[in-house]
Amino acid sequence: MDPIQHIPLDQIDAAALPRDRLDLDPIALSDLTLSIAAHGLRMPIEVFPATGPLPYGLISGYRRLIAHRELNQPTIPAFIRQPADIPAALAAMIEENEIRAEITPWERASILLTALEHGHFATLDDALPALYPTYDRFRRARLRAVVEVVQHFGPTLTEPLSLSQQKLTRLAAGLRAGLGPVMDVALAESSDRSPATQWSLLSAILDEMEEEARHPPPPYRKDRPRHYLRTAMSLTIRRERHKDGWLLRFTGRDASGPLMEDVMDYVEAWLGGGEGGELPDGSAVWHLKNRCGSRRPGG
Structure with missing residues (x-):
């Protein structure tokens, strides 16, 4: 010794x-x-x-x-x-900490990314077996999934170290299902950056994904379902599944009280037995359409 x-x-x-x-x-x-x-x-x-x-x-x-x-x-x-x-020194450090310290899944993925960024390994496939040689195929696959989450959400999440392996695995599944943009919108449009609120926003999106996997919905039109819509530079509408039904979240500078009144009028005319579903000139929606001119679809 x-x-x-x-x-x-x-x-x-x-x-x-x-x-x-x-x-x-x-x-x-x-x-x-x-x-x-x-x-x-x-x-x-x-x-x-x-x-x-x-x-x-x-x-x-x-x-x-x-x-x-x-x-x-x-x-x-x-x-x-x-x-x-x-790389051998890195492997020795990780081996010692795996025994002596509670390393979170986020930290394990972060050290892999840092080793790649510093040029110690050419690819993730090289880094994984070198730094975690005792991991079996299943554990390496889980760690690879967490690496994807760290890459995507690293600058965004407030306290990522608190996320469990299960939550990180769910986030990775959401990213692989193409839900990265809608999750980004949900986080960006919220003024509350507390970990609990951030997870509630993300979990609602993941809940919908998992429910549709269990019970596939009827076929939608092309490019549907549409999870969010940017109708103007300062107005975003995002749909969200809720335990009691569905929510439409309106965020941005133009998400005003008068606009909500107009939206309710339109919904009443469309679904509540009214005629036409048209809004009068001078309404908040009419002004918004004429001011912005066009809309940008979301994902």
Whole structure:
């Protein structure tokens, strides 16, 4: 076994490798810091000889290193490893964290994407078996699906680390069914970016997809069903399945009270026994049509 070295903290580059831990629990980190202060470090960190500005790069033990810096310790016990290359060092980091830490599915997918972006692997097919060699075919397929979700929703979701494997798998199925645009519209048109609201918007779309898979609806006209419609630059209409029926969501600057009154008049004339379904000149819809001139269909 390699001997334990006591390496100065200022000689260790914690960012030499992309990390698979995207979030540090402040309470857990505080508990670890107090434990180290009281009892010392029980498990040394792992480093490797680096070629950057600092002589060592961190493989494993990120929280332990941070705790030592919080305690203003001059050195930290460490094993010096000799990985064949950066991909091998990444694999060692992931292996250690899979044992010692609760890594979320989102974090696993993110480290794969980061490794690809840094040029450590040519393709995802190369990265998956190298970084997760113990994963069977089924687990790799699930992780590949999560990679698609991270690629699509990475900049959009507020707290993606909280998403379970089941939710991520459902999102991946929605993307593969072509529902990415309507999910994007649902998130973009909502002013509430809380995780609960974001998931409620997405799950309603996924619920409809799954219900139609169980009970296929009658054939629609060409290019249907239409999940949303942009009638103007500042008006979006999106349909949404609800447990009690259906909702039409009107969002944008032109989603005004008078416009809703006109829409109700039109619906009443069309479905409620009225005649013609035409709106009078001077109505909000009439003004909107004449101001915007055209509409842009959605998906």
